[in-house]
Amino acid sequence: MRLILAPMEGLADESMRDLLTRLGGFDLCVAEFLRVTHHLLTEKFVLRTVPELANGGRTRAGVPVRVQLLGSDPVCLAENAAHIAGLGAPGIDLNFGCPAPMVNRHGGGAALLVEPERIHAIVAAVRRAVPQSVPVTAKMRLGLENTELTLxxxxxxxxxxxxxxxxxxxxxxxxxxxxxxxxxxxRIREEVKLPLVANGDVWTPQDWERIRRVSGCADVMTGRGAITRPDLARRIKTGATAMTWPELLPWVVDFYALLRARMDLRHAPGRLKQWLGMLGSAYPEAETLHRALRVERDPDAVEKMLEGR
Ligand SMILES: Cc1cc2nc3c(=O)[nH]c(=O)nc-3n(C[C@H](O)[C@H](O)[C@H](O)COP(=O)(O)O)c2cc1C
Structure with a gap:
């Protein structure tokens, strides 16, 4: 029974993965997608998105982080996958689910769900290129427009x-x-034998129980639920009661310190505000703080306001 943190571009970056895996409950993370076109991604670029590779492919808490690739060309994907496996990735995940029109226009993500043959070619090419010790996995939606080709x-x-x-x-x-x-x-579980991970709309421990019951899957991936309720995975794993705002606040302060250390300082306040806005659905105090910080752009002033809480 594993709990996996979903890849979420712009939401579950290195700082958030660090925080959530230290809070506990997650067995594995998948990093946000790296788009593969016609060239080999540089080591510098890969490390910028997945800095955990410089730490043996694990977060500080020791949770492995798989690298996700998005593209449509089997050869380019295979070459990049081999290169990234060589950088120490503990797994390569292939994205067949991103619905963004920009991505789909270039034939990547969910657009591939109308071409099962190409999906097969991509997975086979990447599997051949990557050492057997490195898992190759995939993430998909049910289809692009409908469920005709899901199975x-x-x-x-x-x-x-x-x-x-x-x-x-x-x-x-x-x-x-x-x-x-x-x-x-x-239905998918009846058709395939490989382990299936259930994903979509797990916001509470009760949702986790229900998705497992309805799907029959042992393993579950959660994304937005873990951002709005950062103790979700810990509660699922330990049965602990929900964290109160005073318990969570030091983690918010910690997150902001991580942002300040790791990203362009100018963007740190915006990123914190984005998270506070999402936390607001579970914690009214976060919403109040979100409103108080709304117009503040100075990174030091934001820190002072946080510490004054
Ligand atoms: C802001 C955002 C960014 C996402 N980025 C990715 C991504 O890079 N790769 C991917 O496979 N899925 C991505 N997803 C989809 C999530 O991994 C997940 O499948 C989806 O949010 C449903 O799970 P949830 O209901 O637990 O959030 C993204 C979702 C969101 C909301």
Whole structure:
């Protein structure tokens, strides 16, 4: 029974992965996608998105971070995957789920869900290129516009040699409209034998219990739920009660210190405010702080306001 932190570009970056894995409960992270086009990504670029590679591919808390690639060309993806495995990635994940029009226009992400043959070619090429000791996994949505090819895509991932498949139980056209269609996960499990990871709309420990029951999957990936309730994974794993705001506040201060140390200082206040805005749905105090900081851009003034709480 594993809990996996979802890749989320702009939300679950290195600082957030660091924080959430120290809070506890996660067994594995997948980093936000690296887009692969026609050249080899430089080591510097890869390390900027996945700095954990300089730490044996693990967060400070020791949780492995898989590297996710997004692209449509099997050869380029395979070459980049081999290169990144050589940098010490503990796993390579392939993105067949991103619904962003910019990404789809270039044939990557969810656009591939209408081409199971290409999915097969990509997975097989990457699997061949990467040492057997490094898992190659995939993450997909149910389809691009509909569910006509869901099972074909899942079979293509399995036949290509992936060792695990995560399914976000929505189509690209569904975007993020609730509810996620968990019942589809059970249908996919009937078709493929590779381990399936259930994903979509797990916001509470009760959701976690329900998605496991409905899907039959042992392993669950959660994304936005872990950002809005940072103790979600810990509560699922230990049955602990929910953290109060006074308990969470030192972690928020800690997060801001991480941002200040690791990112362009000018962007640190905006990134903190983004998180406070999301925390606001679970913690009214975060919403109040979010409002108080809304117009403040000076990184030092933001720190003073945080510490004054
Ligand atoms: C802001 C944002 C960025 C995302 N970036 C990625 C990404 O880089 N790669 C990916 O496979 N999925 C990405 N996703 C999708 C999530 O990994 C996940 O499948 C989706 O949010 C559903 O899970 P949740 O309901 O637990 O959030 C992103 C989602 C959000 C909200």
């Amino acid at each position: 074909d895509c899942a079979r293509a991932v399995e036949a290509g040699g992936a060792s695990e498949l995560t399914v976000h139980a929505r189509t690209g056209a569904d975007r993020y409209r609730p509810p996620a269609r968990w019942e589809w996960l059970a």
